Structure formats: structure tokens, C-alpha cells
Amino acid sequence: MNSVNYFKGLTTKQAEEILEKDGANVLAESEKSKLIAVFFGQFKDVMVLILLAATGFSLIMGEIWDAVTIIIIVVFNASLGFFQEYRTEKTLEALKKIAAPAAKVFRDGKLVSLPADRLVKGDIIKLEAGAKIPADCRILTQTALECDESMLTGESVGVSKNTSSALCYMGTAVTRGHAVAEITSTGAATEMGRISGLLSDIEPEKTPLQKRLSELGRLMGISCLAVCFFVSLVGVLRGFAPFDMVFTGISLAVAAIPEGLPATVTISLALAARRIYKQKALINKLHAVETLGCTNVICTDKTGTLTQNKMTVVEVWGENERLLYLCGVLCNNAVRQPDGSFVGDPTETALMESAAKAGVFSDNHVRSAETPFDNAARFMTVTARDSSGISQEYLKGAPDAVLGMCGFIMKGGKALPLTEKNKKEIYTVVENMTAKALRLLGFAYRRDGEQGKSFVFLGLQGLLDPLRPEVKGAVKKCKTAGIKVVMLTGDHKNTAVQIASQAGITAGGQTAKVYTGSEISVMSDLRLREVVKTARVFARVSPSDKLRIVRAFKFDGSVVAMTGDGVNDAPAVKEASIGAAMGITGTDVTKEAAQIVLLDDNFATLVSAVEQGRTIYNNIRKFVRYMLSCNLGEIITMLFALLLGMPVVLLPIQILLINLVTDGLPAIALGMEPPDPDIMKKPPRKSNESIFAGRMITKIFLRGLGIGFFTLLTFYIILKGGVPDNGFSLSAARTAALATLGLSQLVFVFECKDSEKGLFNARFGNNPKLIVAVLISFSIILCVMISVLLSPIFKTVPLDINQIGLVFALSMGYPILKGVLKSRF
Ligand code: ADP
Ligand code: MG
Secondary structure, three states: OOHHHOOOOEOHHHHHHHHHHHOOOOOOOOOHHHHHHHHHHHHHOHHHHHHHHHHHHHHHOOOHHHHHHHHHHHHHHHHHHHHHHHHHHHHHHHHHHHHOOEEEEEEOOEEEEEEHHHOOOOOEEEEEOOOEOOOEEEEEEEEEEEEEOHHHHOOOOOEEOOOOOOOEOOOOEEEEEEEEEEEEEOHHHOHHHHHHOOOOOOOOOOOHHHHHHHHHHHHHHHHHHHHHHHHHHHHHHOOOOHHHHHHHHHHHHHHHOOOOHHHHHHHHHHHHHHHHHHOOEEEOOOHHHHHHOOOOEEEEOOOOOOEOOOOEEEEEEOOOHHHHHHHHHHOOOOEEOOOOOEEOOHHHHHHHHHHHHOOOOOOOOEEEEEEOOOOOOOEEEEEEEOOOOOEEEEEEEOHHHHHOOEEEEEEOOEEEEOOHHHHHHHHHHHHHHHOOOOEEEEEEEEEOOOOOOOEEEEEEEEEEOOEOOOHHHHHHHHHHOOOEEEEEOOOOHHHHHHHHHHHOOOOOOOOOOEEEHHHHHOOOHHHHHHHOOOOOEEEOOOHHHHHHHHHHHHHOOOOEEEEEOOHHHHHHHHHOOEEEEEOOOOOHHHHHHOOEEEOOOOHHHHHHHHHHHHHHHHHHHHHHHHHHHHHHHHHHHHHHHHHOOOOOOOOHHHHHHHHHHHHOHHHHHHOOOOOOOOHHHOOOOOOOOOOOOOOHHHHHHHHHHHHHHHHHHHHHHHHHHOOOOOOOHHHHHHHHHHHHHHHHHHHHHHHOOOOOOOHHHOOHHHOHHHHHHHHHHHHHHHHHHHOOOOHHHHOOOOOOHHHHHHHHHHHOHHHHHHHHHOOOO
């Protein structure tokens, strides 16, 4: 094996001892302070402060029980908020940990991949283009190594590195070449550790939806306060005690303001990120969850994303097969493990394996130079000396790239000049092999030191990389979901077309035009924008072509998801609306630029993430509708009672109870609804579409009116029908109104499951969490009504059978009315 590629490294035991002594390779972050911050964050809420003020007020007035209950409710509310937010934080943190880069390190003589925090001083690591440097290290060997140290120096020009130059620093990135390096310091002892105290934590950015909802919340808050002020004023003018009215106003404000809405959105986005993770995609930035649902174009790689990236050489063409195989082995960066298996790029391990099968090895060659592979040039060379001291340069790459550098061909055991006829013959072979969907590599060599077109063409190897089985279904799903699938590949035109047609990207029979990188590079941006309207396959594209293609798609407002793996893909991935990095083959730099990482590199995973994105957006719409209607219902109840000259319908404590019971669990459970079965049968929503699209404002308003109306009706009927002198007809009316208000909301939550179907067509069984949430809320209301312990606190009285019947009937009033009127609202 090439000596440059092989190092023994530390033993696991040695490494563990050093790890024990030096600690993990991380920049410190305090855990405790976060916990406390989250807890006290709950009390920063203005509403909670208003409530606490109300408590003080009650205490002064001697209403001790009221005060105690309010405090209990406030603490309960804050704890609920605390646990949810803390869980959200934990979820996101856990996801972040998974995203933490791994490092390739030699341990016990084997090249293994380890989480970067396990590295220790003295470890020998392998650095490749696109890798984030995991610790400060000293270079042992390197090839064309260049680093981007802008995160340390602010200087964005690549810095060349060699064995004599200064260290490579933790947190910087390799932009070109590769190296083997020895770690000199880890964690806080690194250069980055020294300055990291200076870098402040960046506030997590709110998603566009969260921003819009907080604005909405603020707006509603102000209008609610105005209404509450008005309610209190009317009350006072009507002769109610001013204290009671101020108190009612305050409670109403707390109940009506949707202060829980932004938090519920964050929680459901985080839970969605976790669900997406279970389907093997990692969300880097929370707002990606939101954008995912609007995706209408997916630009995907071929190798590894549509195909399995399990390559095997199935055809070779060339006169001297031994030399052809040897060239493949020498011009190769895969590493042979002690057990004889290979690790590295699948293309290269396949070449190693095919040679090994033919009995060709290279153990006595010594490598002296390398031009690394790059996606734009599509070739690499290695110079190596054999045991007799002869030094040769070996070339492998895309056949056209290789042929362009050859002036000779191996024929009859001799290097003869490469004629047009030879070339034609080779191109026929290339056409035939690529038409079988094979990935082709050409091979050549020349004497070390020779210049120009002096390479001798050796032949071709064709690799088979089968389609992933899930891909066909996923592509089909995209089609029904109104999402364009476009393939961008560095591979040969024919191979691209074959795979595209196998995957169903180009419809059966219809031969779509394939555009190649060289065609694109001479196109104007204007022309490219036209081309992307119909094109589905782009072959032999370079990373910079990818960037132009993304821009062309985005020009008409499309939301473009784009996959990428190499360092050079990072700009295109960054430019895309949804940048998706490959989890397995992707480089750290690309992963960092991406919003989502496909842990299994699979196209189908991206499609299911889109599905989850659509689902979560729908679910957010569901609970926004639910919470706003409920709050409106409460305001309407209180306001109209006063305007109509009725007594105060609900006592402050009763409003607080309803607020706690209905806004919390059922809303979160609505956020966890499973995908609608037809969610991928509709076109994607426009990215600028309002969350209230589809007459939602009307729906919210009418339903709020309905809740208010039926609650008031309950109150009124019992108030008027009560025996005047039994002493608790007002209490009974209040209790019944409380029950109707609560039950109406618990009935309504099922109506929110579907924007079109009403209560009677809802699919009840598909979200057990919602049923459990509703049952819990229902039990709490029930307890408050019948428990001897709670009744006095919440000022409820037992209802008789007729009153209970009335409550149930009127709680169902709206959906029944809606059914009768066949109304869509
Ligand atoms: P893809 O879009 O399929 O990932 P790549 O950009 O990785 O395409 O590869 C494009 C072409 O470059 C391949 O068809 C192959 O001919 C050549 N190639 C790929 N990997 C290597 C390599 N490690 N060394 C030399 N040539 C390669
Ligand atoms: Mg590739």
C-alpha cells in the first residue's frame, strides 16, 4: 500500500488515557445557566406579570383564596411552558450534536471515523477537501493543501499549508487537497478555544412564520387590551364594583391574548424536526422546516442520491488489463484496512476491488506527487516510483478529460500515436458502455517529467451503480405533488439519461433534451432561464454550473431544493432555498452551508422531509385557527353579556381555568397531526401565501362568534329559567356557561383537523394524542364541576340533568347548525 496513506496512530487505550486527562475536544458551554434562563424566561411574559399584579390586588382586598388559586395557575402555566421550552431546546440540541462533524483518525492502525469531540493530542487524522479541521494540528504529509481560515483571521483567501508552515487550526476548513496531520492541542487549549470567549452566542433566528405570528399576537394583544378596558369601563358604568371589573378585565386579557401561540409554533417546528430526523434527515435551521413545504423544484445529484453509491466494475476495455488495473490502484486514495477491505470514495474502492480480484496490487510503489481530483476538471494524477526506481505519472478521470490529455495509445504492447480512428473507436465504446448506465473512467500513464499530450491511453473501466429502490416511488410522489425533479450530475450524458429514465425523471418514451455543462457555459442567463423551464437532466455540470442553474430556477420565484456533497457545491447549496447536504459523502463545509442534511444521502429522504414540511405547516394552520377562535369566543362571551345587560358570565378564575385547559394540550396535540393522505397530491403552496389563506379569517371569526353565542345562550336560558329564590341560579348559569365554553372548544378542536371537512367527517382515529389531550382537558373541567374540593375554589355548583343536557346540546350547536345549513364555514 502507498506509504503516504498509512499511519498507525494511537491505540484506543492510549487515546482514552489522554482523553481522561485533557477532557473532551469541545469549546466549553455552560449547561446550568441555560436551564435557569429558560425557567425565568417564563415569567418575563407580560401577561404573567399582569396576573401576578392581580394576585397582589386580591390579597390587598382580602380575597385570599382567589390569590392562592391564581398563583397556582400561574406557576402551573409557567412550569408547562418551562417543560415544553426546555424539551424543545433539548430536542434541538440533540439534533445539533448529531450534526457535529466526525473526523477520520488512525487508531490501532486502522482508519476510523470518530466524533470530533473524542479526539486527543497525538491523534493522527486525515484531512480532505471540505473537512472542518477538528483540532489544532501539525501537518505530516499533504497534497496541494489549502485552508480557509476566514473564521479565525477574517481573511477569505485560501491559505496554502505544508509541513513547514504553521499549524492548521480548529474550526477552519480544508478547501483543496488533502493531508495527514498530528493533533497538537484540543478543546479550550486550541487557538479557537482561546478566542471563543470573545465570540458571543448568536441568538437563534426566528422563522418568518414565527415573526409574523408574534406580530399578529402583539396586534391582537393591543386590541384585546382595548376591548378589556372597554368591558371594564362598561361594567363600572353599569354599576358593578370597580374592583371586580378591573379584575375581570385583567383575567379576560390573559385569556384572550394568544400569548401561547408563538411558543406552540416553536414547539411544533422542533417536534417536526425530530420527526424528520427519525426519517433520516437532519434540520440545521428551524426555518427550513417551514420552507420545505413550499418546495416546487428539487435539483438532485445522481451518484449516491438517486443511486446507491455501491459501485462495482462490471466492464473493462483495454489491451493491457494488468497495467489498466495497476493505474487504477496507483491513481487512488482509498485506504486498505488490515483486514483487506478498502475505505474511501466508492468509485475508488471499486477500482481497488476489481484490481484485487484480478490479482493486481501495488505494494512496492512509492507515491511522490498527486494532482487531486476535482469536480470541475474531472481527473486526477498520481506520480509513483516502482521498486526498480522507475517513476511514472498515472492518470484517471472522465474519459473525455483523459483522452484530451493523451497523445498515444497502448497497442500491440507499444505506445503508438493516438489517431482519429482510435479516438472514434474509443468513443463508440464509451457510447455503448454509458448507454448501459455505467459510470466510466478512463486511464492513462506517462514517464514522470514528460509534458503536454504525452499520456498513453490504457483503456476504460465501467462501473455499475444501481438505482436506489425507493427512488422511483419518490419521484412519482413528487410528480403528483407538483414538484419538478431535475438531475444535475458530473457524469456522462448517456449515463445520466439512463439513470434519469430508470428513476422516472424523464417520462417514459419521451426523450428529453439533455443539457451538458459545456452547452450551459456558453448560454446567457436569459437563455438558461428559458431552458430550465423544460429541462430535466443536466450532465457533465461543474459546481459553478450548478450555482447558475439554481439561480435560473429561483428567478421566477421557485422554491428550489438542491443537493450537494463536495466543497465546491457549497455555494450552490447555500444559494438554494433549501440546501440539502449529503450526510455520508458530504463534506463538513457543505453540511454547514446546508439547511438540511440527508443522513442516508437518499433522494427519497428529501421527499419525505418535504412531506413533513407540508404537514407541519398545515398543522400550524390548524392550531392557529383553533386558538384564535377559542380566544375570540371568550371575548365575545364577556363583551356581549355586558353590552346586553347580563351579569358577568365567567369569574376571573373560571376564565383562567378555561384558558389553561383548552389552549395547552389540545393545541399542541393538533400540531402533531399525522400527514393528510392527500398531502402529496396537491401542488405546493406559494412561499408568500398567508397563514390565513383559504377564508380562514372568516372561519375563525364565525366559529368564535359561535362559541360566544352558544355560551351566552346557555347562560341566558339557565339564568331566566332558574327558580328565583333557590339562591344559586346565577352560580348554576355560570357553571353551565363554563361547561359549554369548555366543551364547545373541545368539540371544535376536532373540526380543526381538516380545513374542509366538518366535525362529522373528521378522521378521529388518526391522532390518538389529540383524543388523550381532549380527555384530560374534559376530566379537568369535570373535576372542577363535581369535586367537593375544587367546586368552592372555582365557584361552581352541581348541575341537574336538564342543565347538563342543555350544556351538551349547545356545545354541539355550531357543528349541527353548520351541517343543517350545509355551510362551508
Ligand atoms: P456525480 O454527479 O455522478 O457525483 P462526479 O462529479 O462525482 O459526478 O464525477 C464526474 C465524473 O468524474 C465521473 O463520471 C468520473 O468519470 C469522474 N470521476 C469521479 N470520481 C473520480 C475520481 N475519484 N477520480 C477520477 N475521476 C473521477
Ligand atoms: Mg460525486
